[in-house]
Structure formats: C-alpha cells, structure tokens
Amino acid sequence: MKINFLYITLFSLLTFNASAQKAGVKKGDKNYDKFAYIEAIKTYERIAEKGFKNPEMLQKIANGYYYNAELVKAEKWYGELFAMTEEVEAEYYFRYAQSLKSVGNYTKADEMMAKFNQKSGNDLRGLLAKEKKDYREIIKKNSGRYKLEDAGVNSQYSDYGPAFYLDKVVFTSTRDTGNFSKRKHSWTDQYFSNFYSADLNQEGALSNTDRYGKKLNSKFHESTPAFTKDGKTVYFTRNNFLDGKKGKDANKVTLLKIYKATLVDDKWTNIKELPFNSDSYQVAHPTLSADEKTLFFASDMPGTKGLSDIFKVDILGDDSYGTPVNLTELNTEGRETFPFVTSDNELYFASDGHPGLGGLDIFISKLEKDGSYKQVHNVGEPANSPFDDFALIINKANKRGFLTSNRPNGVGNDDIYKFLETKEIEFNCEQVLVGIVTDAETGEILPNTKLTLFDEKFNKLKEIMSGPDGRYDFGEVECEKKHYVRAERESYNTKEVPVIIGKESGSTELPIELETSVKKIPIGGDLADIFGINLIYFDLDKWNIRPDAAIDIAKILDVMMQYPTMKVDIRSHTDCRASHRYNEQLSDRRAKSTRDWLIKNGIAPERLTAKGYGETQLINKCADGVECTEAEHQLNRRSQFIITDL
Structure with a gap:
C-alpha cells in the first residue's frame, strides 16, 4: 500500500507578501507530491518560520522528516501539529509516537499509541501496543547479546544493506566515486546508490573497499543484493530501469523492482526482472532461504497489509516462480522490510509495526513446523535503538554479522555496524498444558472426565479424557496466549476455566475442581x-x-x-x-x-x-x-x- 500524499492549498494570507507565500507553498506542494521531500521541507520551513502555519503544512513538514528517517526533527514538527490540533487522522498518532521514542519520551509515546489504538480500530500496531504494554521489559530481557562496532567501511553518505558474497561483503552506498556526472536524488539529497564490496576476514573485519559489479550498477538506485552460495547468481533491488528504458507508475514515479543476474567469465550478465514485478508497486530487498528454493522480499503489492509487507515466493527453476505469498502472521499495517533468512531458517526483518524502541527495529522469527512464522521477538539493544535499525545479516557458524542503523554519532546518514552475537535469543517457548481433575468437596480424583481446549476466541483446539489418576495432558500449546479448558462429567456441573500460558519453556499446571450436581443435604445444614x-x-x-x-x-x-x-x-x-x-x-x-x-x-x-x-x-x-x-x-x-x- 503506497502512502497517500494529500495535496493542500492555503487560504489567502492577509499580508503584503501573500502571493509570494502562496507561490512558495505551491512549489513545496509540487515537490512533496513528487516525493522530493528535501526540497519540500526547505520551502515549507521557510514559510513556517515567517509565522505562516496551519495543520496541513505542519503535517507535511513533519512527514517529510519522518519519511527521511529524521525522527528527532519529525518529533518537533509533530509536536507543533498536536499543539495546534488533535483532529488528525489516526496515523499521525502512530508517527508522533515513533518520533517521540527517538528523543526518549517513551511515556508520551505510549500515550499516543493508546490513542492511536482507540482511533484506528483493529489496526494490529495498536492492538500489539495494548497487548504488550511491557514491551520495554521484553526488549530489555533480549538485550546485551551483541558486541557492536563500526564496520570500517562507512562514508559521510548512506551505507547500508550488506550481503555475504564468498569471502567478501557487498553493500549499498550513496557515496559517489565517479569522475564525471554526480547525480543526486531529490527525495534524500544524496547520490544514487550503487554496490561496493569489501574483503571479509574470519574475525569479521572489512577492508579494501571498492566499487562492485559494473554491469549491475546503473544510473539509478541499486541496493540489497542476495547471492547464491556458489556466487554465480544474484538477486538485487533496482529502480524500474532495464536496457536503457525507465518504467513509471501512473503518477510518473519510478518504483523499485527485483532483478536477477548470472555470473559468466567473472562478469554479471543476463540481467532480467522477476515476473512478479510491476510498474505499479514496489518489490525490493530480496533474500534467499537456506536451501535457496525460496525467495523472500518486501513489497506493497496488492494484498499487502501495511506500507510494506514481507512476502515469499517459490523458485521453480528455468526463471519461473510460484505465486508470492504474504507472511500475514508477522506483517502489520506499518513497515515490514529488509528480510534475511539464516541457515537455521530464522527470519530477521525490520519493522516499525511491532512494539520497539523507535523507528525501524530488528526482529526475529523462526520457521514453525506448519511453515508459518508465529513468534516475533525484538532482538533488543544495542542492535536496536530509538532510530532506524535494519538489514541485519549473520553467519550462524561464527555468530558474526552486520546491521545498518542511522543512530547518532555515526559516520554518515546510514552506517553499517559489525557485531558478534554472544548469546542466542531464548526463542522457542515450548509449553505443555497439564492438570488434574478432582471433586471440589472431597478432593477425590475424577478419571474419565471430558476436557476440551479452546483458544481465546473459543475456537475448539483439542478434546481429551482425564486418565485413571485424574490427570490430563493437552500436549504443546502456544506460549503467552489465553486459553479456556472446559471440564464435563456426569453428576457434576460443567466448568470452564481460563488460563494464560507461560512465556518461557516449561509446563503450565491447571488443576480443575468440579462441584457435584447432586448435593448431600445434612440435617442441621444451612x-x-x-x-x-x-x-x-x-x-x-x-x-x-x-x-x-x-x-x-x-x-x-x-x-x-x-x-x-x-x-x-x-x-x-x-x-x-x-x-x-x-x-x-x-x-x-x-x-x-x-x-x-x-x-x-x-x-x-x-x-x-x-x-x-x-x-x-x-x-x-x-x-x-x-x-x-x-x-x-x-x-x-x-x-x-x-x-x-x-
């Protein structure tokens, strides 16, 4: 789902230079509608500094910074917007909450998320914020597992999206090393991105940075490559540009697509776009499964839940592919992007929809037996920060990897950091639900009692009978979820008992006491x-x-x-x-x-x-x-x- 940019017009400003201000706003609107946020922000800010403000303009200034991941500046302008009015769309509460986290104001950010949940209805981002009010404690528990350092290849521009390639790392950079044309992109005021490589040693150190893949780089954006293990095939992101032809959507914007190339005689050739690309939506940031039979990527194609979702597609061979499948169990109405799959089938991705520290946070999910990705864990600090953290890759054999962040005190806009994972995340929570059924008055065990397990929405999950010792065992159940157990036995009142399953591996014990429906009535009783x-x-x-x-x-x-x-x-x-x-x-x-x-x-x-x-x-x-x-x-x-x- 692409972001809608609302065109605004300002009413006449009763000042001497009103027409000039209108011209400035019109210019800003034009740049804004073309996604040229840097130019739009400059125009709007000059007008705002002269006292000409209204909610629409404040929205655009704040959005401009928000879309360029300058959350501290976005917080200032969203703050002015909310000081002027709270009659805004629900999405602005979410953006303000994210921006507040960038300045460490989590209390107010949580308040904004609570209001966002009220206004947005069934938006999963709001529901998750309500369900996981202790998200900062959860993040704290997962923190301290990485030793993070500058990767040593960063420039004053944006460096991001690393990928392992044989004994190298290939990454994306907006630095410009050309001798002639120096082309900047109006969205970000940076050079168009290209591929660079660096040698990788066993300790995770990078050296000898150089331009990479002459045939892969074009005059537009290239980013986030994914190489096969033999190094002979690469999938990568590029603006909609092939064989000298540039494609555009209905708004005349050149979007992103995924391309494939093969290595022949040490040269990348046979560059072709994947068949599920489109001029009308974005497809980007590919990564391969461990067996290289599945391609994961981010997209806003039809069927997307949020601004971008994680998808997967089967690689069938002979340049044919299956139908892309949305990983609905982990996507939200926000941004899920930059997937990476490890040799253990762990899926890392970046998201601002799941509760995090602010901006994009890095999350991890592991492939379940049924092929889904149900459990989502924030990887914690220092991998995550109040700013954008994304594009994590890791070699599971030596626990070394890289991630990207635009946190303060870096070299450039986005920087690549190397890390050593010192402890794996406590991931697979395996819980069993067991108990014993007894007579509430006498304590007598009750064998052959019918027990039915329901989920929190009363969908029936399983039905069993208690054993000769009155005990029952539902086996493995989903952690941190609410369930109901119904117990039924002749001559006893049916009873339904709620239970919340533990969040760590182990056993949840749920004893059930049933009251007889046939009461003994003693003389002298009340x-x-x-x-x-x-x-x-x-x-x-x-x-x-x-x-x-x-x-x-x-x-x-x-x-x-x-x-x-x-x-x-x-x-x-x-x-x-x-x-x-x-x-x-x-x-x-x-x-x-x-x-x-x-x-x-x-x-x-x-x-x-x-x-x-x-x-x-x-x-x-x-x-x-x-x-x-x-x-x-x-x-x-x-x-x-x-x-x-x-």
Whole structure:
C-alpha cells in the first residue's frame, strides 16, 4: 500500500507578501507530491518560520522528516501539529509516537499509541501496543547479546544493506566515486546508490573497499543484493530501469523492482526482472532461504497489509516462480522490510509495526513446523535503538554479522555496524498444558472426565479424557496466549476455566475442581451454604421482602419443592443498632415475613418454623459501642434456612 500524499492549498494570507507565500507553498506542494521531500521541507520551513502555519503544512513538514528517517526533527514538527490540533487522522498518532521514542519520551509515546489504538480500530500496531504494554521489559530481557562496532567501511553518505558474497561483503552506498556526472536524488539529497564490496576476514573485519559489479550498477538506485552460495547468481533491488528504458507508475514515479543476474567469465550478465514485478508497486530487498528454493522480499503489492509487507515466493527453476505469498502472521499495517533468512531458517526483518524502541527495529522469527512464522521477538539493544535499525545479516557458524542503523554519532546518514552475537535469543517457548481433575468437596480424583481446549476466541483446539489418576495432558500449546479448558462429567456441573500460558519453556499446571450436581443435604445444614444461595438481607428497620431478596427466597422455594419432606427453620437476625427488645421483635417479624412468603408460594405451613434472634448472634465485631461501616452492619441483617428434617 503506497502512502497517500494529500495535496493542500492555503487560504489567502492577509499580508503584503501573500502571493509570494502562496507561490512558495505551491512549489513545496509540487515537490512533496513528487516525493522530493528535501526540497519540500526547505520551502515549507521557510514559510513556517515567517509565522505562516496551519495543520496541513505542519503535517507535511513533519512527514517529510519522518519519511527521511529524521525522527528527532519529525518529533518537533509533530509536536507543533498536536499543539495546534488533535483532529488528525489516526496515523499521525502512530508517527508522533515513533518520533517521540527517538528523543526518549517513551511515556508520551505510549500515550499516543493508546490513542492511536482507540482511533484506528483493529489496526494490529495498536492492538500489539495494548497487548504488550511491557514491551520495554521484553526488549530489555533480549538485550546485551551483541558486541557492536563500526564496520570500517562507512562514508559521510548512506551505507547500508550488506550481503555475504564468498569471502567478501557487498553493500549499498550513496557515496559517489565517479569522475564525471554526480547525480543526486531529490527525495534524500544524496547520490544514487550503487554496490561496493569489501574483503571479509574470519574475525569479521572489512577492508579494501571498492566499487562492485559494473554491469549491475546503473544510473539509478541499486541496493540489497542476495547471492547464491556458489556466487554465480544474484538477486538485487533496482529502480524500474532495464536496457536503457525507465518504467513509471501512473503518477510518473519510478518504483523499485527485483532483478536477477548470472555470473559468466567473472562478469554479471543476463540481467532480467522477476515476473512478479510491476510498474505499479514496489518489490525490493530480496533474500534467499537456506536451501535457496525460496525467495523472500518486501513489497506493497496488492494484498499487502501495511506500507510494506514481507512476502515469499517459490523458485521453480528455468526463471519461473510460484505465486508470492504474504507472511500475514508477522506483517502489520506499518513497515515490514529488509528480510534475511539464516541457515537455521530464522527470519530477521525490520519493522516499525511491532512494539520497539523507535523507528525501524530488528526482529526475529523462526520457521514453525506448519511453515508459518508465529513468534516475533525484538532482538533488543544495542542492535536496536530509538532510530532506524535494519538489514541485519549473520553467519550462524561464527555468530558474526552486520546491521545498518542511522543512530547518532555515526559516520554518515546510514552506517553499517559489525557485531558478534554472544548469546542466542531464548526463542522457542515450548509449553505443555497439564492438570488434574478432582471433586471440589472431597478432593477425590475424577478419571474419565471430558476436557476440551479452546483458544481465546473459543475456537475448539483439542478434546481429551482425564486418565485413571485424574490427570490430563493437552500436549504443546502456544506460549503467552489465553486459553479456556472446559471440564464435563456426569453428576457434576460443567466448568470452564481460563488460563494464560507461560512465556518461557516449561509446563503450565491447571488443576480443575468440579462441584457435584447432586448435593448431600445434612440435617442441621444451612440451605444458603449448601446451595450457594445468597443471604437474605433486609433494609434498616424494615422486614418486608426486598426485590433482590425475593430472587434468593425463590431458590429456597425451588429446593423445598424438590424435597417435599424437607422441613426448615427460618432464623432472622438484626444488627446491634436499636435496643435488644426492639431488635428481637424486628427479627421475629422478618422471619415470619419470610415464612409467610414461602407459604403463599406453595409450601405447607407445617414444614416451616420461624424465629427472630435479634442481635444475639452477630457474625462480626459490630456489637454495641463498636464503630462499624454500613456494609459490616448489613452482614448481620440476615436470614438462615436450617434443615430440621428430611
């Protein structure tokens, strides 16, 4: 999904140089609509500095910096925008949150994400932010696993997107080493990118940087190559340009495509674009699976969830390919890009949609048995920062690799950093859900109990029976997810129990206690206790049956109807307030009021006795002279239903 850029017009500015300002805005709009953000920002800022501001202009200035990954400057202008109005599209809350992280204001960033979630509906970025409020603790847990250093090949421009190639590293740079034409791109005010190479030694050090792949480099952008292990095939990103012809979309913008080339006599030849490219959408940043049978890439092709998604496609041979498949389980409405697949089938990628430290963060996911990528982990600091961090590659054999970042104090715009991974991420959480089913009253084990496992949306996952020892085992379940377990057994009440599975490998124990549906009724027992019936309360100085109390007395009525020989002694009580004599008379009236209600509704008089006990049987401290709350006094204003005969 390409970003929509909204054209704006400013109303007349009632100043001497209004027409000049309009001309400036028109020029800025023209540059902005062409994605020429650097020129657009300069125009808009000059106008804003003279006091001519409105929300639309502030949006464009902030967006210009945001799209060029200058998040600190974007934060300033988004701050001005939100100071002027919060009546903006939901996406601006997200961008402001990302920009706030770049200046370390995570508290306000989290507030903006909460508002973004409210305004955006079912946007996964907002839902993830709500679900993972402790994301900074999770990132902290995954941090400290990399020793990061400057790679030694960086220039004052943008250097990024490294790839392993035999005993070299090939990377992308916007430095210009040409002797004649020096062409800059208006989006970024940097030279068009080309490939460069550097020798790689066993300690991960790079040296002897030089221009690489003369036939691969064109007068437009090339970036992010992916080489086969034998070094004879390369997939790479380039602007829509082949055989001297430049392609454009409907807006006359030259987008990105993936191309393939083969090495013949030490020269890259037979350059051709892949068949799923299009003039109408972007396809970029290829990487190969460990077996080189699958190509992963980023795109905003139809079916994309966000600004860019990670896709994969089967390589069928003879320059034919399958149908691209969206990795929907890890993509968000934000940017997922720069994939890299290791020899262990771990997928690294950059995203600003999953909770992170700000800008693009690097994440890792591992191929599941069903072919999906369900678990997504932030790789932590120092690989990630509040700025854009992306394009990580790693050699799993020696744990050495490279990544790109535009964090401060680098050499240029984007810089390549080398690293040594000192500890692998605690990745595969393997949890089993087990437990035992017992009688809630006696503790007796309950074998042959039917147990059904549901996910958080009550989709049925599995059905089993408890064993002879009352134990059950659902086997492996998904970590950090909410599930429900339903237990069903004859003569027992069905019970559903929620459980949240642990976040680390291990076992989640869920004991289930079932209550029998056939109650044992002892002489002298209180029906309120036996059947879980609420106490019958009365208002202060009243003895009439309250509407809420009538519901519970109706339960008593039903029980006595089920047991026609049962006899009950109704005992009513008061609190300590008023005199003993008054309370005794009041409670007696309450007891008889309850008895009369039951008789009126079908219970024979001889089955009921009733007596009031006043304040003689208080159930708490609230005697005369003791200060108590109204709620504490209420507990003493009650009735009991004692079984005297069956």
